Amino acid sequence: MTTVLGTLDAADDDRVAALLQRSLYAWYENRLGQGARFGTDQTPYGIFPRVYRRLDPGEEIAARDASGRLVGVCFVHPRETHHAIGIVATDPDIAGRGVARAMMEEALGRADRAGRPVRLVSSLLNLESFSLYSRLGFTPRTIYQDLEVHVPATGMPGPPPNGTSSVRAAVPADASPLADLEHMLSGIRRLPDHEFFLSADSGYRVWLAADPRGRPTGFLAASHQPEFPMLGPGVAIDESIALALAWRALDALRGRTIVFLAPATARGLVQRAYGWGARNVELHVAQARGETPVGTGIAFPTFLPESG
Ligand SMILES: CC(C)(COP(=O)(O)OP(=O)(O)OC[C@H]1O[C@@H](n2cnc3c(N)ncnc32)[C@H](O)[C@@H]1OP(=O)(O)O)[C@@H](O)C(=O)NCCC(=O)NCCS
Incomplete structure (x- = not known):
């Protein structure tokens, strides 16, 4: 799928919140029947872009489709000893079409250029995300x-x-x-x-x-x-x-x-x-x-x- 990778600004906060809620709700509801854990209100998810922008402005990766619609986000946190990644989420409408992989490859390229390892925490109930990271060379540590x-x-x-x-x-x-x-x-x-x-x-x-x-x-x-x-x-x-x-x-x-x-x-x-x-x-x-x-x-x- 053709997507353009870029960054976010404060005007995107509502769109990011909506994407996170929709993505998590859909995945947990469809796979585990547990969408309710994530609620149907996007408002609480606004905390993620707000905090991430304060800590790591300009480091986030946003994926947009040909019409400019936000279809994926991947937040990157470069630190002295490593780069951390998370949250990664894509729109359920385009699941399995390589959008998360494209964002991750961009994030990993940055870490490689900085010569730093990459760390994240992934759900063991979510084989899509575990496999995405595993295919990209991540190995499991502590459960x-x-x-x-x-x-x-x-x-x-x-x-x-x-x-x-x-x-x-x-x-x-x-x-x-x-x-x-x-x-x-x-x-x-x-x-x-x-x-x-x-x-x-x-x-x-x-x-x-x-x-x-x-x-x-x-x-x-x-x-x-x-x-x-x-x-x-x-x-x-x-x-x-x-x-x-x-x-x-x-x-x-x-x-x-x-x-x-x-x-x-x-x-x-x-x-x-x-x-x-x-x-x-x-x-x-x-x-x-x-x-x-x-x-x-x-x-x-x-x-x-x-x-x-
Ligand atoms: C996890 C998530 C980001 C994946 O997004 P996506 O755009 O569908 O993923 P992609 O299509 O880019 O990549 C999926 C990869 O996993 C692979 N994959 C998926 N299920 C797999 C399985 N059971 N075994 C092996 N590989 C698997 C696919 O083959 C693909 O790898 P490839 O590009 O090398 O072929 C998406 O499901 C999501 O947003 N989920 C809800 C939010 C979430 O849980 N985020 C993760 C937080 S840790």
Whole structure:
């Protein structure tokens, strides 16, 4: 199919929101009968182009058909250590006609020219996207389970996990130590993302765990935006710190239903989440193309911006 690749501007925000809603709704409804998870209102999806434009202006790839209609988007997030990709979506009317591949090839060409590996998180329920990335040379890394938890209006069930008292709200001056910790544990470095999460108007709160000498041992960003009820990104040096961070972040989101991605192998964290009433709603896998370090500790990926 003939498409022209270009970029987006603020005037496209509504079209992008409509495309994301339509694409996700159609795929999940047709394949899994779960379109309702994504709603029929495009308004909440406007958060993606707004945040992505703030973080990575001009890096997005838009596909338009011969009449100029927006038929695909692929958001690219170049970082010091890697390029992250996501969200990728195409209009269901043109599914299977190579539009996503064309956008991805453009994104991968940029990463290759910069000499950086590429990371993303893809749904294990979605063979189209998994295969698209696999055909382009991505290989799977960690499997994550998406856990959905309803936080009671009265707060998280107690007692708080061990170590919760060492968790505090992070402040803008913590951005650099948090970027260093993530680099050490996950091999990715992205200071501007941390500065964004810690900025007053981002809609996020960031929780930080520290050892007795005040050195960070984990952090977890939590979206308090009504459109995007999700924890992440975050890292922790071990499962007990991850658990304390998750409990603290959820407790601050009373009355809300929140999703977070936990490594499927983090048995203690996952079992404790079941104890909080968590339900498995999806499975994701980190996929990478090129040399990427094997991470240590626990990572909580997210989709805004995609952190892989
Ligand atoms: C995933 C999505 C972006 C794919 O878009 P698309 O435009 O239909 O994809 P393309 O036609 O460019 O490419 C699909 C590729 O996957 C391949 N493919 C699809 N199903 C496959 C399977 N079961 N096994 C092997 N390959 C498969 C196709 O052959 C094609 O590869 P090729 O170009 O090498 O032949 C689209 O389905 C979508 O928008 N879904 C909803 C949003 C979403 O889930 N996004 C992904 C978020 S991680």
